[in-house]
Amino acid sequence: MSEPRRDPDALIARAGVRGNPDRDQHFLIDDRVLDRLPGYLESVHGAENGPHTDHLLEIGAGTGALTDRLLAAGERVTAVERDPGLASFLREEFAAEIDAGRLSVVEGDALDADLPEFSASVSNLPYGVSSEIAFRLLPEKRPLVLMFQREFADRMVAEPGTPEYGRLSVSAQHYANCEVVETVPKEAFSPPPAVESAVVRTTAREPDYEVGDEDFFLRFVKAIFTQRRKTIRNAIRNTAHISGLDDPDAVVAAADETLLSKRAGALAPTDFADLAALADDVGRGDG
């Protein structure tokens, strides 16, 4: 039997805060959701790889309700929090865990703070910067369990041919397999956000293709999706100024005809990777 964890409402009361939506502060108060979150790390990783709980990273620790669950699930936790008042509360509330070397509180902006090497991240993200944070974490190729706005989560996991599928889906799925493991109602938070939320679990992909220059790949995907109603042939030609291609015609001449006649929404992430690698090869100058 695991020990009862800190009560989320009591943490909010002890911190003496209300949660400021203008600062992306929506604290999770539903114990069942809080208790489930670390568990999502376990089910995807067999004994061989372990549940990756040696060093858990939490972005946006707030009053520490999730931090508390991560400390129960993992060996060590690093909690990043931008709000100085909350960071100082976390240092007081978790003084024993900090003294024991099990918790580090990093006070700062997760977008530019130095992040430690971590074995996995479980975070209820600040929604205003969730995309930037996700794309800071995804290239680290560690398992992630991240709470997003539902609409963002749906786009992240979307499959080709669906209305939600787009640049976000291709870029995220380039790094990892992404799945929604739970949707979370507004009432699970205090104060409640305007929209529903969803938890996405990502599992780093074994690279089964080469993309060459990764920055170019991401720029190419962005460029093609600005013309999602055009065929790939036309989109490649029309967006060279965004993708940075010097010779889009050479790419069109060398690419597979079936891909060229499709539209962006129908291409799988691996198709984008193949096209970007080809474009990198034949469509860019020597620089």
Ligand SMILES: C[S@@+](CC[C@H](N)C(=O)[O-])C[C@H]1O[C@@H](n2cnc3c(N)ncnc32)[C@H](O)[C@@H]1O
């Ligand atoms: C949605 S709340 C989650 C709080 C807590 N983890 C929970 O589940 O109750 C997001 C937290 O991220 C913090 N935050 C907002 N922007 C941040 C940033 N750029 N870097 C780090 N923390 C940030 C907010 O102060 C807030 O505490």
